[in-house]
Amino acid sequence: MTEFRAPLRVALFGLPGAGKSTSGGLLRQTLAEMGRDVAIVKTATPLYDVQEFFYSRIGLPLATGQQDGALLNFLGSHFRAVDPEFLLADFAQRWGNAALGGANAVICDDARPADSAGLAWQGFTIVRVTAPEDVRRRRKAGRGDRTAGADDHPTELGIDTIVPDFEIDNSAGLDELRARVADLAKKLIALPPQPASGGDGGARLASLVRLAQDTISARYAENRHQIAAVIVAGDGRVFTGLHLEAMVGRASICAEAVALGKARAAGASDLRIVLAVRHPKPSEERREIRLVPPCGLCREILLDYSRDMMAVVRSDGGPALVALSELLPHKYVGTKWAVAPVAEGR
Structure with a gap:
């Protein structure tokens, strides 16, 4: 996509x-x-x-x-x-x-x-x-x-x-x-379509991936910051986040959640794209900073805030967009919110 x-x-x-x-x-x-x-x-x-x-x-x-x-x-x-x-x-x-x-x-x-x-x-x-x-x-x-x-x-x-x-x-x-x-x-x-003027989807996705890679390259710390995430809002604004590892593992916070919090704090409610990259540890032979899909918990919380969000994943042809809901086909739906989630359309 x-x-x-x-x-x-x-x-x-x-x-x-x-x-x-x-x-x-x-x-x-x-x-x-x-x-x-x-x-x-x-x-x-x-x-x-x-x-x-x-x-x-x-x-x-x-x-x-x-x-x-x-x-x-x-x-x-x-x-x-x-x-x-x-x-x-x-x-x-x-x-x-x-x-x-x-x-x-x-x-x-x-x-x-x-x-x-x-x-x-x-x-x-x-x-x-x-x-x-x-x-x-x-x-x-x-x-x-x-x-x-x-x-x-x-x-x-x-x-x-x-x-x-x-x-x-x-x-x-x-x-x-x-x-x-x-x-x-x-x-x-009724006007005829205008040319794209600014690159195709693949080039734009690659630019977002590079932003995440640059973010983790600058801030990587073994056992503290290993993942960087990017979230794109409906108006094109971009928010980054870093994974926060805790001494007590279950207290750790995913990079996607940090980026989500920054987007919401900035007033962005129409969230459209998420991607994450992982920095290799010094002991790993493979040194590439690679795209990784959001974990299960991140899929849950992101879909709580944006039901139509897409995720960037690896494919044979390079980065590709897939519906985040396809990565979590049976999302949990509870009764915490008496009304529809806060996710909003344009």
């Missing part, structure tokens, strides 16, 4: 307050109702990660959805100054991971003019979201952000020079916007 089919890709542009996120959410809902498995993948995720760490570190965590626009402006400029290619390359890796995990539609709801050419090269259909200036400014002011981002910041300049494939007028109410997004969705579905 390493066949990679390029998903439908849509990038929403617009000044702050125009309604990119709202339009993206409605488009996600509409495409899902049309049978698409939709992932929202943001270009600025690395900026949001640094912002979250900053506010957590000083003990003033941001409320859900709240931003520090001035900080994000600064971070965006600094990321681009240090490595002009990083944000788009990182974004391409994440939307590719999302597609590998099953997404056949990807929405970028925070595109910036500086990235328009790069997103078009990656096969994204360009959609501009507009609103009257007074309406846009009022919406922006009402978001409750810690600080407001500058409309004239370099990352926002050039919006008028972009020639979009489609445009959404967000000047009226939510019902009117929903109708316009539904019309857009029909047009997007």
